[in-house]
Amino acid sequence: MTLSIYELAVLSASILAIFLLGTTYIRTNLGFYSAQTMAIAAATMLAGSQREPHLYVIALIILLLKAVGIPVFLIWIADRIDAQTDAGTYLPAPLSMHLGILLLGASYILSSELPMMLGHGQGSSRIGATAAMSLLFSGILVMLTRRIAISQIIGFLMIENGIYLFALTQTHGMPMMVEMGILLDVLVGVMIAGLLLFRIKKSFEHIDASQLTQLKD
Amino acid sequence: MTEFFRWLVFLMFVVLAPPVSVGIIRKVKARLQNRIGASIFQPLFDLLKFYSKGETVSEVTSWIFRSSAGINFALVLIIALLVPWVQFKPHVASADIFLVIYLFAFMRMMTVLAALDAGSAFGGFGASREVTLALLIEPALVLCLASLGVVSRTSDLEQIFSFANLALSNQPGLWLLAGSGLFLTSLVELSRMPVDDPTTHLELTMVHEAMILENSGRNLLLVEYTHALKLLVLFGLSAQCFLHAIAPVWQLPAVLISAASGGAVLITLALVGVQEGLSVKLRWTRLPEFIAYAVTMALLSVLVAIAGRLGS
Numbered sequence: 001m002t003l004s005i006y007e008l009a010v011l012s013a014s015i016l017a018i019f020l021l022g023t024t025y026i027r028t029n030l031g032f033y034s035a036q037t038m039a040i041a042a043a044t045m046l047a048g049s050q051r052e053p054h055l056y057v058i059a060l061i062i063l064l065l066k067a068v069g070i071p072v073f074l075i076w077i078a079d080r081i082d083a084q085t086d087a088g089t090y091l092p093a094p095l096s097m098h099l100g101i102l103l104l105g106a107s108y109i110l111s112s113e114l115p116m117m118l119g120h121g122q123g124s125s126r127i128g129a130t131a132a133m134s135l136l137f138s139g140i141l142v143m144l145t146r147r148i149a150i151s152q153i154i155g156f157l158m159i160e161n162g163i164y165l166f167a168l169t170q171t172h173g174m175p176m177m178v179e180m181g182i183l184l185d186v187l188v189g190v191m192i193a194g195l196l197l198f199r200i201k202k203s204f205e206h207i208d209a210s211q212l213t214q215l216k217d
Numbered sequence: 218m219t220e221f222f223r224w225l226v227f228l229m230f231v232v233l234a235p236p237v238s239v240g241i242i243r244k245v246k247a248r249l250q251n252r253i254g255a256s257i258f259q260p261l262f263d264l265l266k267f268y269s270k271g272e273t274v275s276e277v278t279s280w281i282f283r284s285s286a287g288i289n290f291a292l293v294l295i296i297a298l299l300v301p302w303v304q305f306k307p308h309v310a311s312a313d314i315f316l317v318i319y320l321f322a323f324m325r326m327m328t329v330l331a332a333l334d335a336g337s338a339f340g341g342f343g344a345s346r347e348v349t350l351a352l353l354i355e356p357a358l359v360l361c362l363a364s365l366g367v368v369s370r371t372s373d374l375e376q377i378f379s380f381a382n383l384a385l386s387n388q389p390g391l392w393l394l395a396g397s398g399l400f401l402t403s404l405v406e407l408s409r410m411p412v413d414d415p416t417t418h419l420e421l422t423m424v425h426e427a428m429i430l431e432n433s434g435r436n437l438l439l440v441e442y443t444h445a446l447k448l449l450v451l452f453g454l455s456a457q458c459f460l461h462a463i464a465p466v467w468q469l470p471a472v473l474i475s476a477a478s479g480g481a482v483l484i485t486l487a488l489v490g491v492q493e494g495l496s497v498k499l500r501w502t503r504l505p506e507f508i509a510y511a512v513t514m515a516l517l518s519v520l521v522a523i524a525g526r527l528g529s
Contacts, residue, residue: 008390015517022509094509101516108524 128169
C-alpha cells in the first residue's frame with residue numbers, strides 16, 4: 001500500500017488529532033489542533049491543484065483563520081481565565097489516545113462500507129473517509145472525556161474539521177459561498193463560546209462543564 | 218578482502234564511537250546552553266581515567282555484582298553485532314527480532330541484580346524505577362519492530378533493514394512511525410532527558426545513575442562503555458528507520474548508503490542533544506503519559522502494517 005502526498009496530508013491530520021488526545025495541557029492541545037488544521041489546509045490545496053481552483057482560496061482562509069487565528073484567540077482566553085491544564089478527565093489521557101487509535105482502525109473498516117462518491121482514485125477516497133471519520137471520533141472523544149469548557153470548544157472544532165474533511169474528500173466540494181458561510185459560523189461560534197467562558201468563569205469561579213448540569217435562578 | 222575491511226572498520230567503530238557519541242550529545246547540549254562544553258573526546262578520556270583508578274567494592278556484595286558488568290559488556294557486544302544500526306555492519310547468520318529484544322531484557326536484568334546485590338538504598342530505588350519503566354516500554358519496542366517484520370514477512374532484523382528489501386522500500390509512513398516510536402523508546406530505555414536527567418548531582422531522583430552508583434574503577438569503565446554502546450545501537454536503529462523513510466524521496470546510490478547511514482546516526486545524536494537542551498525532566502507520575510506516545514507510535518505502525526497486509 002503506497003500513499004500519495006494528498007493521502008499522507010489527510011492521514012497526518014487524523015494522527016495529529018490522536019496525539020491531541022494524549023495530553024491535557026491546553027496550550028499543547030491547541031498546538032496540535034493548529035498543526036492538524038494546517039495539514040487539512042495542505043490537503044485542500046492539493047485537492048485544489050487536482051480539482052476546483054477555488055479551493056486555493058479556501059485553503060488560505062483555513063490557514064489564516066482556523067490554523068492561526070482561532071488557536072491564538074483560545075490561548076489568549078486560556079491565559080486570561082487561568083486554565084493551563086484539564087485537571088480531571090473521565091478517561092486517563094493515554095487510554096483515550098489508544099482508544100483513538102482503535103477508532104482509527106474501526107473507521108478504516110467502516111470506510112469500505114461507504115458508497116464511493118468521488119469517481120477518480122477510489123483508494124484516495126477511502127483513505128480520506130478513514131481520516132475524516134477518525135477526526136470525527138477523536139473530536140467526540142475529546143468532548144466526552146474532558147471536563148473544562150475550553151476543551152469542549154477544542155472537541156467541537158475537531159468535529160468541524162472532520163466534517164469539512166469528509167466533504168472535501170468525498171464530494172466535488174461545496175460552492176465557495178457555502179464554505180465561506182461555514183467558516184464564518186465557526187469563527188462566530190468560537191467567539192461566542194470564548195465570551196461565554198468569561199461569563200461562566202465570572203459567575204461560577206470555575207469552568208468545569210461537568211458541574212454545570214443543575215439550573216439555578 | 219572487502220569482508221575483512223568491513224570487519225576492521227566496524228570493530229574500530231565499536232571501540233571508539235560509543236564514548237564519542239556520548240561526547241557529541243553533551244557538546245550539542247552545551248552549545249545550546251551558550252557554553253563551550255568539553256571536547257567530544259572527553260568521555261573517552263574519562264574511560265581511560267577509570268582504567269587507572271583503584272576499585273572499592275562493598276563487602277556485602279556477592280559474585281553477582283562482580284560478574285554483571287562483564288556479562289553486560291559481552292551482551293552489548295553481541296547486540297551490536299546483531300542489530301543493523303549502521304549499514305556497513307558485517308553480515309551475521311541470524312539476527313532475530315525477539316532474540317535481540319530479550320537480550321536487551323537480559324542486560325536489564327543483570328543491571329538490576331547488580332544494583333540490588335550491593336544492598337544500598339539508591340540501588341533499590343533505581344532498580345525499582347528501571348523495572349517499572351521497562352514494563353511500560355516493552356510493548357512499544359516489540360510492536361515497532363514486529364510491525365516492520367510483518368510487512369517484510371521476516372523476523373530477521375538484517376533483512377528488514379536491508380535496502381534490498383522490496384516490501385519495505387516504499388513505505389515512508391511506516392518507517393517514520395516505527396522510527397519515532399523507537400526513538401522515544403530509546404529515550405526511556407537509556408534513561409535520557411525527559412525521563413531521567415543524567416547530569417544532576419542528585420542520584421535520589423535518577424534511574425540509571427542510581428543503579429550503577431556502587432561501581433568504581435574498571436567495573437565502572439565496563440558499565441559506562443556498555444551504556445554508551447547501547448545508546449549508540451538504539452539511536453542508530455532509529456536513525457536507520459529515518460534513513461529508510463526518506464530513501465524513496467532521495468534515491469541513494471548504493472555506494473553512499475554506508476556513509477549516509479553513519480551520517481544519519483550523527484544527525485540523530487545531534488537531535489538527541491537538541492531535545493535534551495529543550496526539554497525538562499518530567500515528574501515521575503507524568504511519565505506514563507510520555508511513554509503512551511511511544512506506544513501510540515508503535516500502535517499506529519501496527520495499524521499501517523495490518524492495513525497494508527489487508528490491502529495487498
